[in-house]
Structures are given as structure tokens and as C-alpha cells.
Amino acid sequence: MTPFDDALLAPGSDLVELTAAICDIPSVSGDEAALADAIEQTLRGRPHLDVHRDGDAVVARTTFGRDRRVVVAGHIDTVPVADNLPVRLEERPGDAAGAILRGRGTVDMKGGVAVALALACEVGTPGTEPAVDVTWVFYDHEEVEASLNGLGRLARNHPRLLDGDFAVLGEPSNSGIEGGCNGTMRVEVRTRGVAAHSARSWTGVNAIHAAAEVLARLDRYTPRTVTVEGLDYREGLNAVRIRGGIAGNVVPDECVVEVNYRFAPSRSEAEAEQHLREVFDGFDVTVTDSSPGARPGLDAPMAKDFAAAVLAVTGGEPRPKYGWTDVARFAGLGIPAVNFGPGDPLLAHKDDEHLPVAELAACRDALRAWLVG
Amino acid sequence: MTPFDDALLAPGSDLVELTAAICDIPSVSGDEAALADAIEQTLRGRPHLDVHRDGDAVVARTTFGRDRRVVVAGHIDTVPVADNLPVRLEERPGDAAGAILRGRGTVDMKGGVAVALALACEVGTPGTEPAVDVTWVFYDHEEVEASLNGLGRLARNHPRLLDGDFAVLGEPSNSGIEGGCNGTMRVEVRTRGVAAHSARSWTGVNAIHAAAEVLARLDRYTPRTVTVEGLDYREGLNAVRIRGGIAGNVVPDECVVEVNYRFAPSRSEAEAEQHLREVFDGFDVTVTDSSPGARPGLDAPMAKDFAAAVLAVTGGEPRPKYGWTDVARFAGLGIPAVNFGPGDPLLAHKDDEHLPVAELAACRDALRAWLVG
Numbered sequence: 001m002t003p004f005d006d007a008l009l010a011p012g013s014d015l016v017e018l019t020a021a022i023c024d025i026p027s028v029s030g031d032e033a034a035l036a037d038a039i040e041q042t043l044r045g046r047p048h049l050d051v052h053r054d055g056d057a058v059v060a061r062t063t064f065g066r067d068r069r070v071v072v073a074g075h076i077d078t079v080p081v082a083d084n085l086p087v088r089l090e091e092r093p094g095d096a097a098g099a100i101l102r103g104r105g106t107v108d109m110k111g112g113v114a115v116a117l118a119l120a121c122e123v124g125t126p127g128t129e130p131a132v133d134v135t136w137v138f139y140d141h142e143e144v145e146a147s148l149n150g151l152g153r154l155a156r157n158h159p160r161l162l163d164g165d166f167a168v169l170g171e172p173s174n175s176g177i178e179g180g181c182n183g184t185m186r187v188e189v190r191t192r193g194v195a196a197h198s199a200r201s202w203t204g205v206n207a208i209h210a211a212a213e214v215l216a217r218l219d220r221y222t223p224r225t226v227t228v229e230g231l232d233y234r235e236g237l238n239a240v241r242i243r244g245g246i247a248g249n250v251v252p253d254e255c256v257v258e259v260n261y262r263f264a265p266s267r268s269e270a271e272a273e274q275h276l277r278e279v280f281d282g283f284d285v286t287v288t289d290s291s292p293g294a295r296p297g298l299d300a301p302m303a304k305d306f307a308a309a310v311l312a313v314t315g316g317e318p319r320p321k322y323g324w325t326d327v328a329r330f331a332g333l334g335i336p337a338v339n340f341g342p343g344d345p346l347l348a349h350k351d352d353e354h355l356p357v358a359e360l361a362a363c364r365d366a367l368r369a370w371l372v373g
Numbered sequence: 374m375t376p377f378d379d380a381l382l383a384p385g386s387d388l389v390e391l392t393a394a395i396c397d398i399p400s401v402s403g404d405e406a407a408l409a410d411a412i413e414q415t416l417r418g419r420p421h422l423d424v425h426r427d428g429d430a431v432v433a434r435t436t437f438g439r440d441r442r443v444v445v446a447g448h449i450d451t452v453p454v455a456d457n458l459p460v461r462l463e464e465r466p467g468d469a470a471g472a473i474l475r476g477r478g479t480v481d482m483k484g485g486v487a488v489a490l491a492l493a494c495e496v497g498t499p500g501t502e503p504a505v506d507v508t509w510v511f512y513d514h515e516e517v518e519a520s521l522n523g524l525g526r527l528a529r530n531h532p533r534l535l536d537g538d539f540a541v542l543g544e545p546s547n548s549g550i551e552g553g554c555n556g557t558m559r560v561e562v563r564t565r566g567v568a569a570h571s572a573r574s575w576t577g578v579n580a581i582h583a584a585a586e587v588l589a590r591l592d593r594y595t596p597r598t599v600t601v602e603g604l605d606y607r608e609g610l611n612a613v614r615i616r617g618g619i620a621g622n623v624v625p626d627e628c629v630v631e632v633n634y635r636f637a638p639s640r641s642e643a644e645a646e647q648h649l650r651e652v653f654d655g656f657d658v659t660v661t662d663s664s665p666g667a668r669p670g671l672d673a674p675m676a677k678d679f680a681a682a683v684l685a686v687t688g689g690e691p692r693p694k695y696g697w698t699d700v701a702r703f704a705g706l707g708i709p710a711v712n713f714g715p716g717d718p719l720l721a722h723k724d725d726e727h728l729p730v731a732e733l734a735a736c737r738d739a740l741r742a743w744l745v746g
Contacts, residue, residue: 199557202607203719206591208588212588218582239617239625244612248633249633251613323572
């Protein structure tokens with residue numbers, strides 16, 4: 001794969017062409033090699049960077065011997081393409097929000113990848129030496145099951161490569177800082193019955209009917225909003241899948257409701273599980289998946305500096321992050337982390353995913369201002 | 374396929390070996406050819422029978438010019454084998470019910486097929502001329518969707534072959550007459566919502582939660598028992614399948630509950646549908662499958678004669694049939710029909726399907742007494 005042209009990466013660029021070029025290399029989870037190659041070849045050989053490759057993750061580090069190190073990370077994979085590639089630039093001359101780039105990855109999160117790639121090339125060159133050392137991480141398999149996550153694999157294979165005092169994850173955050181994230185837990189709530197031929201249903205017990213109470217409790221449930229370190233986290237409790245029945249003429253003996261609980265970072269995984277067991281008291285509850293939340297971490301000194309830099313450049317106030325992101329993975333490594341990237345997270349995974357292109361340079365400028373100091 | 378040996382078919386046989394031989398030719402729906410071949414070759418060439426083949430259905434008719442004709446029909450397919458072939462004979466010397474034959478098909482309904490095959494060979498031979506003409510029908514694809522049913526195919530391809538004044542379907546009925554059958558209708562009850570990422574579930578509407586009320590109505594529903602022509606038909610209303618959700622992190626926008634309604638033969642399909650639309654008022658209801666019930670037909674003169682013959686030999690009183698059977702298909706052709714066969718219908722499709730072997734000869738004797746007069 002050809003590296004990205006220096007013209008696309010120029011310090012004064014609006015980053016639109018670079019973002020488009022990154023989006024137009026499809027990289028659905030599991031198929032990131034071509035994009036990882038292009039990123040690696042773009043970074044390798046630059047005298048201010050040590051470049052490492054692990055699978056389809058690329059890590060590039062400055063080594064100025066600064067007393068603090070910032071990790072800037074972003075995933076390079078996307079959810080499946082929905083007939084929305086190549087990306088299209090729409091100028092929208094009458095619209096105050098300006099031009100948008102439309103297509104898969106523009107929001108989640110190749111805009112953030114473009115910001116990071118351009119800054120990785122620039123920060124550390126003569127005249128743009130950073131105030132901190134910087135580790136740039138471009139990783140694979142974020143959009144699929146946690147066991148495949150490239151950041152997790154780096155943490156297992158090369159833990160020292162992720163060392164740092166603070167981390168910025170370039171997930172879309174409307175160019176403001178989004179602190180921490182909710183935890184997420186999945187449980188299966190299972191009802192059991194007795195199978196029977198549906199022509200003689202009185203000889204059986206219908207497990208799907210028994211799930212009425214499970215769904216009623218979900219339908220009645222009022223999620224909390226919890227304030228953590230000044231940010232309000234909205235929780236959620238949802239059936240995400242339901243299954244039951246084996247044939248059109250059999251009273252089913254099992255019904256399984258898969259429930260996803262998103263819980264504020266003030267609640268531990270153990271507390272979240274306990275809460276679910278109370279909500280579904282009387283039913284068989286099995287935890288199938290769990291990831292802790294992360295407190296916003298905005299009381300750390302570096303976070304305060306970063307928040308000030310972002311406020312000055314993009315006008316963005318810190319807000320809570322609702323979705324689970326790898327911020328929590330950094331928190332688990334003991335590294336305070338925040339989300340900061342261009343794009344509206346509500347458009348992530350949508351077929352009409354699109355990005356106001358003005359956010360690209362604004363994010364780049366805010367991040368550069370903080371790193372260079 | 375080798376025809377069944379005449380020794381197995383002998384008039385004085387207890388039919389156990391013949392039933393075992395028929396069971397041990399596996400004939401799961403769609404794979405009936407070998408058994409159909411064996412039946413065809415057993416019947417073809419006998420001077421008292423005209424034999425026809427259509428797909429894997431075999432029809433054999435006597436042509437004595439009698440003023441009435443009886444159709445004796447049975448399906449030769451089974452539900453999938455559950456490690457319960459070959460069949461095993463268990464003598465059970467201490468058990469009053471006597472020996473049993475255990476394995477797939479013994480009840481549903483190769484015992485009935487053995488009775489019919491033996492009688493087809495015997496009734497019409499010199500000294501055993503019947504009082505009525507007899508049409509023996511062995512057909513395929515009864516255990517799968519109605520569109521594949523071999524009896525239905527015969528009615529379309531060769532309607533004259535099924536002509537008759539009365540029909541006996543050899544489905545298991547504990548060797549008593551079971552009259553008519555309930556109708557069956559399947560509907561999909563569908564709820565809709567608005568998809569959203571489960572991390573921001575307040576931006577969506579959960580279709581699975583909306584199904585709580587559908588399941589609650591099913592759970593509260595009290596099925597009727599309806600007396601038709603002196604027989605009590607128990608109804609049933611059951612969710613047989615439920616599905617909803619596309620991923621572990623998406624608020625689902627659709628949930629579908631598949632409901633099976635078994636309704637008394639006093640109710641038409643249109644009335645059954647109307648009832649379901651009332652039960653699920655406010656929800657989207659789509660009929661996916663429907664078969665009418667059949668009134669018991671026990672007021673027909675031939676039915677009364679047959680009931681007397683059965684009572685005399687097996688002691689069985691007429692009872693209602695709960696399961697939908699092809700009796701309703703005969704009713705649709707204008708031919709009164711009853712179920713009559715060896716075995717307990719509650720054991721049909723069960724892994725431990727088994728048949729008290731004494732019922733085989735009893736059914737054969739009762740049916741022969743009525744046909745020969």
C-alpha cells in the first residue's frame with residue numbers, strides 16, 4: 001500500500017483529503033491490513049518517531065526524554081460498509097455548519113485517525129517539538145468482540161509501548177472532551193418450561209409466556225442518571241435480543257432474553273451484576289459479557305490543561321461519554337483517559353454517517369496546542 | 374428395495390416384525406423413497422389390487438364394484454431420528470400392558486402403516502373379499518409444511534384416486550376412534566420500535582419491551598373447551614417462537630412472536646383469525662399458516678358401523694382428536710374421516726416413542742372386521 005502523500009499531511013491542511021483517503025481504504029474489522037500498511041509506511045523512516053507494528057496495529061513514539069508521556073490512540077477499523085463508500089464531499093454553501101464529508105468511517109473514527117496521523121508526522125519535527133513525549137497508537141478490531149481488540153492485544157504483547165501519564169482516544173465527541181464512559185454488562189435472563197406438542201399444550205408449560213414478566217420489568221424500568229465528578233451519566237437497561245421456540249408446533253421449554261445494562265462509572269461491575277440480579281429476581285440470570293466503566297478523570301492536572309486547550313480552540317465543554325470506549329481499557333491500565341475527536345457520536349454506525357469537515361482542523365489545532373504547549 | 378416378506382404379512386401375524394421392519398427403513402420427511410419402494414413392490418402384482426405411484430406415495434385399490442368405497446390412509450414419513458433406530462422389542466414380562474416396541478416411528482405412525490399394509494395384502498384375496506371397495510394410501514411429507522404433503526399432492530394430481538365414502542386415517546389413537554380434529558392457525562404478532570445504539574438507548578424505542586403486553590395476553594389467556602357433536606375439543610393458544618434483536622449493542626426495532634392457535638372444529642378459519650385479531654388488538658397480526666378443523670363426522674352411518682366394530686374388538690370409545698391431522702384434508706375433499714391407529718399420540722415425536730405391540734393385531738382385527746363385514 002502506498003503511504004499517504006505528504007501534501008495531504010501538510011501542517012496547514014484542512015485534513016479533508018487525508019480523511020477521505022483514509023476512509024476510501026475500506027477496513028472493516030478483520031480487514032485492516034491495507035490501511036495499517038499505509039499508516040505504517042507513512043510513519044516509518046521519520047527521524048522523530050520509533051515505529052512498531054503488531055498485527056494490524058501501528059505504534060509510533062517520540063523519545064525526547066520528557067518527564068511526561070501522552071498516548072493518543074484511535075482504531076482504524078469500521079463497522080461494515082453500507083454502500084457508503086467512497087466518501088463524498090458535500091459543500092452545502094448555504095449551511096452555516098459548512099461542508100460535510102459523507103460515508104463510512106468519517107465519524108467513527110477515521111476523522112480522528114486523520115488528525116492523529118497528521119500530528120504524528122508534524123509534532124516532533126524541528127520547530128514543533130512537543131512539551132511531552134507522545135505515543136501514537138493506530139489499532140485494529142475495535143468494532144468487534146473485546147477479545148480481538150487490538151489495543152488489548154498491544155497491552156498483552158507489548159505493555160511498555162502503551163506506557164503513559166494520560167491518554168486521548170480520538171473517538172467522535174463533537175470536538176469536545178468526553179470524560180470516562182459508562183460500563184456495559186450483558187446478561188441472559190432465562191425462563192424454562194416443559195415442552196409439549198402445541199396441539200396438546202396443556203401437557204406443557206410455555207417458557208415464552210413465562211418471559212412476559214421479564215419483559216414487563218424491562219418495560220417498567222426507569223434508568224438512573226448519575227452525576228460522577230461533575231458529569232451526568234445516563235444509564236440504560238435494554239433487551240437487545242430474545243429467542244425461544246424450536247418449531248411451529250412445539251410449546252417451547254426455554255426462552256432467553258439477552259439484556260444489556262449500561263451503568264454509570266460510579267458503579268462497579270459487581271454492583272452492576274447485583275443490581276441486575278435484583279431487577280430479575282426469581283429468574284435465572286447469567287452474565288455473558290462485562291466491561292467496567294471509567295470515571296471521567298477530569299480532576300487530573302493534565303486533563304485540566306487539555307480541557308483548557310480544547311475550550312480555547314473548539315469551544316467544547318467537557319461532557320460525559322455514554323458509549324463504552326477503550327477509555328475504560330486505559331483506565332484499567334492505570335492511565336487516565338478521555339475521548340476527544342471530530343464528529344457526532346450519534347451518527348456512528350449509521351448509514352448516513354457524515355462529518356462537518358471544519359471539525360478536523362479544529363481538533364488537530366487544539367491537540368497540537370496542548371502537546372506543543 | 375426388497376419387498377416385505379410374505380411371512381411378515383401373514384394374516385395371523387402379531388405384526389411386530391413387520392412394524393419393526395418398516396421402522397428400520399428410516400424415512401424422515403423428504404427421504405421416503407426407499408420405504409415407498411418397499412411398499413410398492415410388496416403390493417404390486419397382487420391380483421386384487423390396482424397399484425399407482427406418485428412421487429413417494431403409493432395407492433392400491435380394490436375394484437370389486439361395491440357401492441361404497443373406504444379410503445384407509447397413512448403417512449410413511451417420520452420426524453427426525455433421535456438415536457432411536459433400529460427399534461427395540463422390550464418384552465416386559467411383569468407388565469400387564471405387555472411387550473413394547475421402542476423407537477422412531479413406532480407410534481407416529483408406522484404401526485398404523487403395518488396394519489394397513491398387512492390388510493392391503495389380505496383383504497380382497499379369495500375368502501376375504503371386502504363388503505366395500507378399499508383404497509389403501511401410503512403417502513409422504515406429512516410431518517413438514519402443508520404445501521409438501523403427499524396426500525394433498527395426490528388430491529391435486531390424481532383426485533379420482535382418492536374417491537371414497539369414508540376415510541380412516543391410521544394416526545395413533547390408542548386403538549380407539551378419534552373423531553375430527555382441531556384447526557390450527559399460525560400468526561406472527563409483530564411489535565415495532567426505533568433502533569438505537571444501546572449506549573444511548575433513550576434515542577430509540579425497544580420493540581422487545583413492547584412485546585411484554587403480547588406475552589402478558591398469552592399468559593393470561595384461558596383456552597376454551599368446546600363440545601362438538603358430543604365430543605369435547607380443548608383449544609390452545611401458544612407462542613411457539615419469539616425473535617428480536619440484531620446485535621448485543623442495538624436497541625431492537627422489531628420483535629416477532631409466532632403464535633399457534635388450535636381451535637375447535639366448530640370455528641371456521643375466518644372466525645379463528647377474527648378471534649386472534651381481537652386477542653392481539655392493537656398489534657400487527659399476520660396469518661402465516663392455517664388449516665381448518667374437521668367436525669368429528671360420527672353421525673355418518675358408516676362411522677357408526679365402524680365405531681361399533683372398534684368397540685367390539687378394542688373396547689375403544691370415540692374421543693376427540695386434538696392434533697391436526699389429514700382427517701381435515703379428507704373433510705375438505707368432502708369425505709367423512711376419522712383417526713384410528715395403534716399407539717398413544719402423546720408419545721408422537723418424543724425421543725422415547727414406543728408402542729404396546731398388542732395394539733397392532735387388535736387394530737388390524739377391528740379394521741378387517743368392519744371392511745369384510
